[in-house]
Amino acid sequence: MKGLLSGWDSLDPALRWLLRINLIALTTATLLLGATYVLGFRHTAVEIDLGVMVVSIVLMLVTSPLCRRYGAPAAIVGLTLSALLFAVGGTWATPNLSPLTALLTLVPLLVGFPYVGRRWIQALSVVAVVGSAAVAALAEWRRVEAINELWWVNAIVIAASLPAGVAVVVFLVRDAYTRLQDQSAQLVESRTQIVEVADAARRSLERDLHDGAQQRLLAMSVTIERARKELLAGRHEGAAALLGQLAADNREVVTELRELARGIYPPLLTERGLVAALQSTARRSTVPVTLDVADVERTGRQVEAAAYFCILEALTNAAKHADATEVLVTVRGRPHLSFSVADDGRGFDRDRVVAGGLLGMEARVAAAGGRLALETGPGRGTVLRGEFPADRPA
Structure with missing residues (x-):
């Protein structure tokens, strides 16, 4: 199983953890419902829900190799398809599950918010709004159709599915709260770091200017004074040599300042x-x-x-x-x-x-x-x- 999910290793640890929690919850619900079916509680609604859960698990597993190339968006797409399939299939088979299935259509948006861009968030928002409304409407329509269903069918499906769905939502909310606390602590720490980093950058820039361009400019001022004295004394060859040295020093200073500017941005x-x-x-x-x-x-x-x-x-x-x-x-x-x-x-x-x-x-x-x-x-x-x-x- 570890090798099967190795593609998730490239994701953010928090996202990887949420995906695994979701997979564990789906697998647990599938095993519970499968056990009741094996024990003799056979009904079409149970069979539909079992099929939906199995396909949802497969969709989650398929995202693992895709994440190696496409990263978080691949995981979010797989989670979205899995949640929508579970929502529609579960509602069709057991309309009483609609409060849970409508809630599940929001999960991809809540999970994906920190990891994907604005366009993805807009698309997931549409999925959440339209999906939850469609699930609610489907539940009301199916509730009339399934009015004479045996009570134990709904009871078994709800008992097997609801805890897993609630667990996913609870872990999601807890993760969001933990992330908010961590970000708050990081913000307080970063204020101090920003001041320290800015001071260090200023000291480094001052040191580079003092040890480099400033020293060269001071040396050039001395050379200029020497060249002036050579000209006043009529020693034109000496003045020409000093002026040539000044030209070379000037090129070096310009190069050094360019390098310094590149280091700034x-x-x-x-x-x-x-x-x-x-x-x-x-x-x-x-x-x-x-x-x-x-x-x-x-x-x-x-x-x-x-x-x-x-x-x-x-x-x-x-x-x-x-x-x-x-x-x-x-x-x-x-x-x-x-x-x-x-x-x-x-x-x-x-x-x-x-x-x-x-x-x-x-x-x-x-x-x-x-x-x-x-x-x-x-x-x-x-x-x-x-x-x-x-x-x-x-």
């Missing part, structure tokens, strides 16, 4: 996207970089910026601190945007290193709705991994 990232910006960065890296990219398309600006600056920070660390001889940057666009930066450097002990840069990367990725993970240790290199949800609006 490279125009190439805005104009041509993440892949082009990374290709340019890899060519300028002092450490050899292998760039492995597949299925990457333009996405939201915030997501592209978060991925780019995390990769840039990792490359900078590999060159300055890790003594790395090579770096592998892997970027994948499906089922959702993800990246990894692996170097063969000396690694480090996270408990003994100031985590300012890492805090900045985590804050950027979290603001874009993604997750970041770091694997490292003394003597075994460093691997930085990041992933972002699919269909993140721009």
